[in-house]
Amino acid sequence: MTDDPNLWRAIAGARSPEVWIALFAGTLYVYRKSPHPSRLTRGAEAGISGMIGYSVGPDAAAWAGVNEAFAVITLSSLGYLLLDVATSIVADRAVLRDILIRRLGGGKNE
């Protein structure tokens, strides 16, 4: 499959023009909104969002019962936001664990 010369054509043909335009709009939004000064980092963020939209879009559209373009533009513009929030939660996990322990009545013996 990796040697398939028509792989890119198959990828391009697997989505309709309106879905590609929605995907482009979503990734452009992420690129424009990214706070990073580096174009490469902004492009990577936009790319990740676009790939989330491309891969998950049809299933999300079928699940929600909406037009695929709607699902793709939403996922591609918000995909990176969701990943960003998840990454931040992981980065702050120690602090969040302390807060949870305090809220649940536990704590360190100081």
Added chain:
Amino acid sequence: MSECKHLRATFRRHLTPGSLTLMLFAAIIFVPRLIDTIKGEPWIANELIVARNSDGIPLVEDRITTHATVFGQRATFAVSEQGTVICGTGHTNAWRGESKQFWRLSAFIGCPQPSEPYRVCSAFSLTSGSGRHRTFDPICSPLTLPAPQRDQ
């Protein structure tokens, strides 16, 4: 005191009018379906059997089960052994929980008993409490031979 600096920075970065508009848009698209998943989307199970009463009159035993209240349209019809629709009718109703009901055959399919072997079928087009819509494929009884005595 320690603070969630990464989360704080992420929220500051993303809580912009543009992102909030997009989140609202996403909520409009996905939340109704999520509510349906949590509450149970329109779902119905139906079992149909054609039986005869003590007078030999054919009756349709109609068992329906749902998880939550659903409402919508039901088409009921008779098909031949080959799958050709012989006659049919329909009604609008709401269903909840389990129910078992006997119908006169003519009331169920909208015509007298067919003269050839037949199945009785029903197809639902339902809406859940949160407004989700779903159409179900026809559910049919086993093949039934016409009773010698005709339905009234």
